[in-house]
Amino acid sequence: FIATVRENLQLSSRYFLLRISRPGDMPAPAAGQFIHVGVPASGRFFLRRPFSIFDCDDSSIALLIVELGPGTRALRRRQRGQEVDFYGPLGNAFPVMPGKRILAIGGGVGLAPLYFYAFRTLDGCGPSYRVVYGARTKEDLFLDNIPLEDESVLLATEDGSYGYRGNAVECAAEEFGRDPADVLFSCGPAPMLRAAMKLAEERGIPHFVSLENRMGCALGACRACVVPTRLGDGSPYRTVCHDGPVFDASVIVWDELPQP
Amino acid sequence: FIATVRENLQLSSRYFLLRISRPGDMPAPAAGQFIHVGVPASGRFFLRRPFSIFDCDDSSIALLIVELGPGTRALRRRQRGQEVDFYGPLGNAFPVMPGKRILAIGGGVGLAPLYFYAFRTLDGCGPSYRVVYGARTKEDLFLDNIPLEDESVLLATEDGSYGYRGNAVECAAEEFGRDPADVLFSCGPAPMLRAAMKLAEERGIPHFVSLENRMGCALGACRACVVPTRLGDGSPYRTVCHDGPVFDASVIVWDELPQP
Amino acid sequence: MPNVKATAVTIGPVTHKNPVFIASGICGYGEEYSPLVKLERLGGVVTKTITIDPRPGNVPPRVHELPYGMLNSIGLENVGLDRYAAEKLPMLQDRKVGVIVSVTAETEGEFVRIAHALAPLEGYSGLELNLSCPNVDGSALDHGRNPAFVERITKIVKECIPGRSLWVKVTPNVTDIGVVARAAEQGGADAISAINTVLGLDVDLETGRPIFARVSAGYSGPGILPIALQKVYEVSRAVSIPVVGIGGISCVEDARKFFLAGASAIQVGTALYADPGLPERLVDAFEAHPEWIRARMEPKAHE
Amino acid sequence: MPNVKATAVTIGPVTHKNPVFIASGICGYGEEYSPLVKLERLGGVVTKTITIDPRPGNVPPRVHELPYGMLNSIGLENVGLDRYAAEKLPMLQDRKVGVIVSVTAETEGEFVRIAHALAPLEGYSGLELNLSCPNVDGSALDHGRNPAFVERITKIVKECIPGRSLWVKVTPNVTDIGVVARAAEQGGADAISAINTVLGLDVDLETGRPIFARVSAGYSGPGILPIALQKVYEVSRAVSIPVVGIGGISCVEDARKFFLAGASAIQVGTALYADPGLPERLVDAFEAHPEWIRARMEPKAHE
Numbered sequence A, B: 001f002i003a004t005v006r007e008n009l010q011l012s013s014r015y016f017l018l019r020i021s022r023p024g025d026m027p028a029p030a031a032g033q034f035i036h037v038g039v040p041a042s043g044r045f046f047l048r049r050p051f052s053i054f055d056c057d058d059s060s061i062a063l064l065i066v067e068l069g070p071g072t073r074a075l076r077r078r079q080r081g082q083e084v085d086f087y088g089p090l091g092n093a094f095p096v097m098p099g100k101r102i103l104a105i106g107g108g109v110g111l112a113p114l115y116f117y118a119f120r121t122l123d124g125c126g127p128s129y130r131v132v133y134g135a136r137t138k139e140d141l142f143l144d145n146i147p148l149e150d151e152s153v154l155l156a157t158e159d160g161s162y163g164y165r166g167n168a169v170e171c172a173a174e175e176f177g178r179d180p181a182d183v184l185f186s187c188g189p190a191p192m193l194r195a196a197m198k199l200a201e202e203r204g205i206p207h208f209v210s211l212e213n214r215m216g217c218a219l220g221a222c223r224a225c226v227v228p229t230r231l232g233d234g235s236p237y238r239t240v241c242h243d244g245p246v247f248d249a250s251v252i253v254w255d256e257l258p259q260p
Numbered sequence C, D: 001m002p003n004v005k006a007t008a009v010t011i012g013p014v015t016h017k018n019p020v021f022i023a024s025g026i027c028g029y030g031e032e033y034s035p036l037v038k039l040e041r042l043g044g045v046v047t048k049t050i051t052i053d054p055r056p057g058n059v060p061p062r063v064h065e066l067p068y069g070m071l072n073s074i075g076l077e078n079v080g081l082d083r084y085a086a087e088k089l090p091m092l093q094d095r096k097v098g099v100i101v102s103v104t105a106e107t108e109g110e111f112v113r114i115a116h117a118l119a120p121l122e123g124y125s126g127l128e129l130n131l132s133c134p135n136v137d138g139s140a141l142d143h144g145r146n147p148a149f150v151e152r153i154t155k156i157v158k159e160c161i162p163g164r165s166l167w168v169k170v171t172p173n174v175t176d177i178g179v180v181a182r183a184a185e186q187g188g189a190d191a192i193s194a195i196n197t198v199l200g201l202d203v204d205l206e207t208g209r210p211i212f213a214r215v216s217a218g219y220s221g222p223g224i225l226p227i228a229l230q231k232v233y234e235v236s237r238a239v240s241i242p243v244v245g246i247g248g249i250s251c252v253e254d255a256r257k258f259f260l261a262g263a264s265a266i267q268v269g270t271a272l273y274a275d276p277g278l279p280e281r282l283v284d285a286f287e288a289h290p291e292w293i294r295a296r297m298e299p300k301a302h303e
Ligand SMILES: Cc1cc2nc3c(=O)[nH]c(=O)nc-3n(C[C@H](O)[C@H](O)[C@H](O)COP(=O)(O)OP(=O)(O)OC[C@H]3O[C@@H](n4cnc5c(N)ncnc54)[C@H](O)[C@@H]3O)c2cc1C
Pocket: A034, A049, A050, A051, A052, A053, A063, A064, A065, A066, A067, A068, A069, A070, A071, A072, A073, A109, A112, A211, A212, A213, A214, A215, A240, A245, A260
């Protein structure tokens, strides 16, 4: 698909929100799914870059992106009206679990699928879905630009400059103590996912996690993006792009997970 | 040397004049010498590009450039105040020949060293140095921007839109008939040089020609830029960058000259 | 209407509608890319190399981007012969996609077994013997460097699959690729596919460790184009069967160069990830200019 | 003040002030680059490969730019042994530039002659045997692919130049570079220089002809970096003498990767043309971080 940039909003020094037009024939995405985006830069070779869908309505798709390297830099520089080439939605989604109390833990851009889950999957189902979003400082909470101040969203900053002082998992543990949940979702940096994993194990609840990995095709074809699992059937590996990105955390062999 | 762009003037659809600051410690160049310019573009590999000096005063150097590919495109895009990385002056120069009547034939950007010769080497020695400059049309004569209308400059356009109708060598032959010369200089596209060669042979006068070739080091080190000559001493090849770019046309083996 | 005959290429007993294929390992078993590429417009797809038994593949990470291509260390992860035959091959069958099945094995006996098992199946027109994967232990790559073995394997596999074409895919990581290609020709190969990935390596400066667990990996993409062109030229001078050019193709111009260097067909690899529209654009280009398919380099002469 | 000892590297009987060299053929006989590079700051320069008799080199064009490097077909144009000894070598002598003299020849007898002629001269600390130039006919490259020949030549040349170091430069265009490197080690080489250019080819689409009269040429520059790193790794595992890493270095990070892959010194090639400041920047970097010189890759482990 070729889409057009609608808005490219700098949220903080490293984060930006890229809103692009939604092609008419793009299937409706579910929360947890991602799109595979061509790097809009010429002169050198680039593989595409996967980004979770942060928001999507009839006419647009939004991505929440942190600038890390040349790919995200090129996307940050795209301006309103310029083209972006992508395909998707790809991969699986966080499960829809009616009646369950879900506690979701997001760190950094890991907020994207959890936010999308809250605002599109569950529109208005309220306190049965709570998101704990952790960032380093207040600046990275984007409060000016994204409506996170909601009773179902708990904010944590590591330096205590806003909300809970501490990381997202610590905040979630405290919240769990106050008001338990039936299921844990998590998405974010690897150390956060491991901590979330521990929390879920301690509380004995299911835990769904969205993983990242370097990708080639993003279609399940090239077997580039695999993660080690306890599953069998020819190979213990499963693809993040096709079998994931959302996995039942208990099937992942955490010790062998490659760092992205 | 790192220089700064002083002015980048579009002369016609393909030609531009790039004026850069002259570093204080750059030796004074002679007409025919060139500088080796780094391509100001990132992301891919570029060898440097050689350009003849079109003009040079105490504080600036001017290049007359035709846009052909990615290297010249990147230079066209350089703006006032941006940096350009180069080294030079390099190579030899057109000989200074007091008392001789010189007829110089330039085509396209081949005008550069001949122009420099006229305005810096011979300041005011008048009719003993005549330049015939040929272009396709009036547009490529840059009359608005470069002071070519001088009694020592003859202009020719192939479509007859200005000055002599025909190519530079035809114009030079006619001029020669009117008022002979002792020496011929030429610089420009290969077919023009060959025609100039014929003219010089017919009239039995010496002919100095400035050649082009693809370069690596531009210092005589890599032996990339050689042209075949009738000279010996270990190799019949001579470097355009160091032994040239100006050669006595009679030593060149024209039939084996690589096309640039 | 494109002139169908003009773009057709014949390799052994098989005529393909055009010379544009997708390389093995790039589009899996084909089906995965069908939402993005009209596979039936291509000459065909070469499916992921299969082995008799399923293989888990290498420990991740398995890919690493470079400014001029990528390194991969997939390690031949595949579903194995049985599931391939039962599940994967039939998927493309009803859609008129030209299929070349890529296979590898360790021993002569295994090669015979896999060829025998595939022989009665429908839905593909040829086999490509991958004797050139750098990302696995054991003899697969070593085989590809041993002309005598290449000739013997080619011969016994060819006998198992009458009516089908046999392509032999060779590695660039040898002293003399012509010798290996000639061995395959002697053995009865219908085409030589050249090249597989070039051995490469990268290091993570932050950790001071190699990117991949196996340290060395396979280099592909635009940076290997000049190498691939040189190998195709070498192979095309060594054999008289068709050569299938592979390596670094990312635009129409790159593909044209392969034909000029001696190829009769081409395969798109790594570039598909960045640009899934490329194979169809190549088909468009060759339909518009079928003469590009037959063009061959003339020796350099002074003008 | 940089800690001189910290950046020093010892190769055979010679200690160089730092591990940064310019590769053979890149800066001619050295002098040509002296206006741009403070050659005396470097570990040294490897001068253009010389032969006994002067060589005219190949028909132009001789270089061709690629987006990821370049192809060259210089063909060993050089002034020959006598003029080198009389004119070129003395030029660098008074300026305290470390010089490694690159030589090649066709026969054993010629190698002995050239080594004997150089042995009594002053002004250089070692020889580099170029057994790997892809751009000439005859046996030079074939020699470099023949381990027995490499061992023999290394041995007889080494005997001619006591007190000096002998580097043997190997080609990547072989099946097993480790075997060739080991042969040189057996013959008494003090270091293996790896790699020379990779065989490559390009075609001019406008004329439908190869770019070069000799068709194939030598590929160098950033696009060969992953290949060079892999070869250096292979060589460093095959031998216990120092390895000099060459190929595609265009920044400090690239150079660091060579040390991690097993090199003890490095040579800058093609990048010098675009960026003559690079060798001195590398010296600066290694003076600031001499630990980078001794860093070696650890095997990949799960964290
Ligand atoms: C399914 C999926 C969904 C994703 N969703 C988002 C999203 O919504 N928003 C977003 O900003 N990013 C997301 N990512 C990560 C994103 O794809 C990478 O950050 C991006 O590819 C980096 O490209 P680059 O060229 O900017 O950096 P590169 O040059 O590729 O990398 C720069 C540095 O960042 C590190 N890095 C690269 N990728 C990752 C990663 N995945 N995780 C941690 N470190 C990394 C590299 O090791 C390197 O040090 C997602 C990844 C996956 C697999």
